Amino acid sequence: MINLLFLLILGLVCAAALYWGCRRLPGPQWQIWATLPRYDGATGHWLGTNLTWYGMITATANLLAILVAFCLLGSIGVTGSEMLLVAGTLLLVALPAARWVAWLVEGKRYTFTIGGAVFVGFVMLPWILVGYNHLGATAATEPLPVLAVMAAVATAYAFGEGFGRLACISYGCCYGKPLETCGPLTRSLFGRRHFVFRGATKKIAYAAGLEGESVVPVQGITAGFYCVTGLIAAGLFLKGHFTAAFLLAAWVTQGWRVVSELWRADYRGNGKLSAYQVMGLSLLPYALLLAGSFPSSGGIYVDMARGLRGLWQPTVLLALQGIWLITFLFLGRSRVTGARLSFHVHTERI
Numbered sequence: 246m247i248n249l250l251f252l253l254i255l256g257l258v259c260a261a262a263l264y265w266g267c268r269r270l271p272g273p274q275w276q277i278w279a280t281l282p283r284y285d286g287a288t289g290h291w292l293g294t295n296l297t298w299y300g301m302i303t304a305t306a307n308l309l310a311i312l313v314a315f316c317l318l319g320s321i322g323v324t325g326s327e328m329l330l331v332a333g334t335l336l337l338v339a340l341p342a343a344r345w346v347a348w349l350v351e352g353k354r355y356t357f358t359i360g361g362a363v364f365v366g367f368v369m370l371p372w373i374l375v376g377y378n379h380l381g382a383t384a385a386t387e388p389l390p391v392l393a394v395m396a397a398v399a400t401a402y403a404f405g406e407g408f409g410r411l412a413c414i415s416y417g418c419c420y421g422k423p424l425e426t427c428g429p430l431t432r433s434l435f436g437r438r439h440f441v442f443r444g445a446t447k448k449i450a451y452a453a454g455l456e457g458e459s460v461v462p463v464q465g466i467t468a469g470f471y472c473v474t475g476l477i478a479a480g481l482f483l484k485g486h487f488t489a490a491f492l493l494a495a496w497v498t499q500g501w502r503v504v505s506e507l508w509r510a511d512y513r514g515n516g517k518l519s520a521y522q523v524m525g526l527s528l529l530p531y532a533l534l535l536a537g538s539f540p541s542s543g544g545i546y547v548d549m550a551r552g553l554r555g556l557w558q559p560t561v562l563l564a565l566q567g568i569w570l571i572t573f574l575f576l577g578r579s580r581v582t583g584a585r586l587s588f589h590v591h592t593e594r595i
Contacts, residue, residue, distance in 0.1 A: 247549045248483045251316065252476055258309075259407065259472040266411035267465040270298070273444030275415050278577075280584045293584030300577020302412035308569045310405025312556070313475070317397035317482055319555030321545050323389065327377075328555075329564050331394070334373050336568065339366035340575055363402065364524040367495075371395060371535055392539040396487040399494035400478040406498060407471030413464045414440070417447025421461030422510040431508075435461055446582045453510060463508045470501055483549060488541050495532040499525040 269275060278301050280293035315328050342365035371391055378388040413419040424432050424439055440462045442449045450456035474497045481490035502525035518526075555561070 247553075248480075248547075251483075251549050251553075252479055255313070255404065255479065256472075256476055259404065259476075262408060262411065263465070263468050263472065266302075266414055266468070267440075267462065270411060270414040271417075271440050271442045273447070276417070276444055276447055277579070277582070277584075280586065282586050291586040291588065293586050295579040295582050295584055296573075296577050297416065297579050297582075299412040299416040299418075300573050300575075302415060303409050303576050304569045304573035306405045306409035306412065307572045308565060309408050310401040311565060311568060313404050313479070314397050314401035315556055315561070316549065316552040317400060317479065318394060319552030320483070320547050320549045321390070321393055321397075322387075322551070323394070325555055325558050325561045327389065329561065331373060331377065331389075332568070333564075335366055335370055335398075336572075338369050338373075339363070340572070342366070361521070361524070363406070364521075364528065367528055368531070370398060371539070390487075390540070390545060392491060392536065392541060393487040393545060395535060395539075396478070396482055396491035396494070399491050399498075400475055400482055403471045403475035403478060403494045403498050407468045407475060410464045410468035410471070417442045417444070417449040418511060419464055419509060420449040420453070420455065420511055421463035421508050423455060424459045424461065427461065431461065435459075438462060440465065448511070455510070460510070461508045463505055467501065467505055471498060474498065483547055485545065485547055487545075488536050492532060492536055496529060499528045499532070 275298050277295045278298045279296045281296065282291050282293050284290075285292050311332055314332070315325075318328050319325075339362040342362045374389050374391045374394055378391075410419070420442070421440070424435060427435075439459045441459055442456055444450060445456065447456065449460070474494060478490040478494040481487075481493065503522045506519055506522050
């Protein structure tokens with residue numbers, strides 16, 4: 246019963262967020278969340294550092310993914326300290342990669358790519374686990390079941406990436422092709438279910454000049470597809486089918502990353518296949534290799550009640566808050582938009 250309730254709550258949260266986000270976030274008021282003022286003595290102007298909904302939503306999506314991963318890992322007996330150590334090491338590797346890969350592929354120093362961060366994290370995670378089992382595990386603890394942990398993380402990633410695509414809608418990045426340039430089948434599919442972005446500071450406006458144009462809602466499609474995949478993979482995990490959960494989550498998310506770019510209009514590098522498509526394609530056989538290289542972890546007892554209890558620890562709760570804040574500060578400070586502020590006195594209230 247607790248397993249079904251867990252999946253039901255996840256499904257309702259994702260459905261509500263995606264329904265609201267796809268309807269509201271293309272609007273101009275959903276890009277800048279807040280602005281921090283600073284006084285420029287040289288010009289006498291108040292300037293501002295913009296904090297974005299992109300960072301807010303991405304940090305929340307990251308938190309959701311970690312919560313799902315912690316619940317799944319806790320349900321198979323992984324301790325809170327082990328989860329925090331693995332999560333911290335993975336974020337230490339993946340977060341900087343979000344900028345480095347964008348710099349290498351797109352030549353842009355002030356932008357991010359979640360796809361690049363995922364590729365680096367996916368490649369490194371099993372070896373982080375192997376390293377922990379050889380160096381960090383003690384005689385009193387069991388080695389971490391690598392494939393089961395990979396299944397939990399891949400499942401959580403599907404949720405996090407699905408929820409995180411709302412951030413792309415807010416910022417206007419990862420945008421789809423204009424419907425007028427698509428074939429008749431695509432136009433008929435999305436003629437009434439498309440996105441129209443508003444706001445001159447959204448990426449689709451300043452990078453492609455597509456503000457106000459009807460475009461393929463590729464971010465929304467990806468969000469829904471990934472969340473459904475996450476629900477199915479979580480169900481397989483809770484039944485103890487770790488290999489199936491891992492391969493489903495890995496293959497669907499990375500395979501769709503390759504296919505979805507056929508509908509995208511943003512710059513993804515030169516060539517017929519973008520670097521991100523090559524990354525996604527390379528992860529497909531890599532996932533098969535991992536599934537065949539590590540034991541299937543069969544026979545592990547899965548107890549979601551134990552996983553939920555594992556969250557209710559001061560150390561875990563404080564760490565989760567810290568992870569959210571670090572992610573928001575790293576991704577939420579806009580480096581491509583600015584603000585000039587003015588202040589005045591309400592004389593009628595003096």
